Amino acid sequence: MTTALTEPEGAQTEWPGPLPGAEPLPGQLDRWLASRGAELVAIRRHIHAHPERSNHEFETAALVARELAVAGLTPQMLPKGNGLICDIGEGDRVIAFRADLDALPLADLKDVPYRSTVENVAHACGHDVHTTIMLGLGLALAQLAERGELPGRVRLIFQPAEETFPSGAPQVVASGALKDVAAIFALHCYPQLPAGLVGVRSGPFTAAADTVEVKLTGPGGHTARPHLTADLVNALARVIVDVPALLDRRIDPRAGVSMVWGSVHAGQAFNAIPGEGEARGTVRILNREAWRQAPELVTQLIKDVVAPTGAQVEVGYARGVPPVINDRMASAVVAAAAGAALGSDRVVEAEISMGGEDFAFYLDHVPGAMIRLGTATPGSDEKRDLHQGDFDVDENCIGYGLRVMVHTALAALSTAAF
Missing domain, CATH: 3.40.630.10 (Zn peptidases)
Incomplete structure (x- = not known):
């Protein structure tokens, strides 16, 4: 092999030969x-x-x-x-x-x-x-x-x-x-x-590696009167905790499913219920058939969890790799x-x-x-x-x-x- 690159200083000029128990390569x-x-x-x-x-x-x-x-x-x-x-x-x-x-x-x-x-x-x-x-x-x-x-x-x-x-x-x-x-x-x-x-x-x-993004919206309001609005922070917390747990019960445990959230954001003030919030995470699965089912199932679970809270929800599920x-x-x-x-x-x-x-x-x-x-x-x-x-x-x-x-x-x- 001829190369125009300079050989690195301090690098070995020869590699060790075959290890003990190894077979030699053919053709020298x-x-x-x-x-x-x-x-x-x-x-x-x-x-x-x-x-x-x-x-x-x-x-x-x-x-x-x-x-x-x-x-x-x-x-x-x-x-x-x-x-x-x-x-x-x-x-x-x-x-x-x-x-x-x-x-x-x-x-x-x-x-x-x-x-x-x-x-x-x-x-x-x-x-x-x-x-x-x-x-x-x-x-x-x-x-x-x-x-x-x-x-x-x-x-x-x-x-x-x-x-x-x-x-x-x-x-x-x-x-x-x-x-x-x-x-x-x-x-x-x-x-x-x-x-x-x-x-x-x-x-x-x-594993397969997909991404999921959840966006919640509502009218917002005062933390003193959560019953008059949609409490988005509470709704996000339910999504974060409940959806992975429900997913574990809806897919064969042998499929190797892991849903983990990596980003959560809602509001700025301690005494104001925000009007929007979002969570983003990954869904990883070892089984191909379970991976095929995941987008529809995850999306429906999120909507089911959010529905009783009164918040509006948008779910973005993006395929990554199988x-x-x-x-x-x-x-x-x-x-x-x-x-x-x-x-x-x-x-x-x-x-x-x-x-x-x-x-x-x-x-x-x-x-x-x-x-x-x-x-x-x-x-x-x-x-x-x-x-x-x-x-x-x-x-x-x-x-x-x-x-x-x-x-x-x-x-x-x-x-x-x-």
Whole structure:
């Protein structure tokens, strides 16, 4: 791999070879990866230092396209130019891998040489790592394809706008990115696991994430005479407390439903009943059928709770993303591949997350699975989490993630399950 980016000072020039119990990569790729570690770290740090918000990932997409083109590949930009796809190898059946490109609208609080140079924009969810790993996957598979050792066709999808609603995945699907795709895979940084471990789970993986907004109106009045008006504060309190409780009793508890309010506002004066108020929150669900029922049910419950108070109510229910439900066979393939890449003792069961992830939109069309990539420094007591301004990773995770993805690509291409 040739890159115009400067290798980072102090970064390892070689990554460790395969871990104990791991299988070597084919075609001398272990040697190739070990010698290119610093270059991939340089790419990750460049992306980290130059983050781009959702729907504005033009420079990041261009950087990825240039690196793929240098390797002799032919990337195709998405219609807006802020994402791309790239095929490696030949064959009628395609195995796809997805990375997300966008950063978050928050400040980078770290004191590191690759700290964000863009005010109040930071890669605090690891998308720079995802992008680097999938770029590395393309470069590695290009090596195999050049020698005629890639047993099929792989497609890389570099997607914009994962962190916003509406998100970018439906646009990518609409552009034809899943044409001929038999299965799709992805990974996500997970700072609760140390680098060198991955988490895999079949079935529900992340929750659907919708938003609900409730607006109440009434004539207002004096707090001394609530019986002469609609007491909006009381009505809002009923909505906030009663609706989540009622929802829990109207949906099968096995569906994994969580309704939580994040914003409430009504009035200014302590002795005046306000004429308007609002509450906003999220509805998260692990079960797809329950998710389909949620808009109508939540809306009706809110109206039923408000009706006796005399307030007027408007409900806005907005779809976010569906739940990610990993396919059983795809999960088995990536679990076995991760065991081959890292050693079977380094593959653990992933926890279910109530966070949202628009990878779910791809799974509406083709089977697939997402895994969690450990990013914490082994043995460190430092606690970091996603979506925090000090988020960072142990950069060895790039090599581990790349090994897992290469093994996954080769295993998925070789199986008749898809």
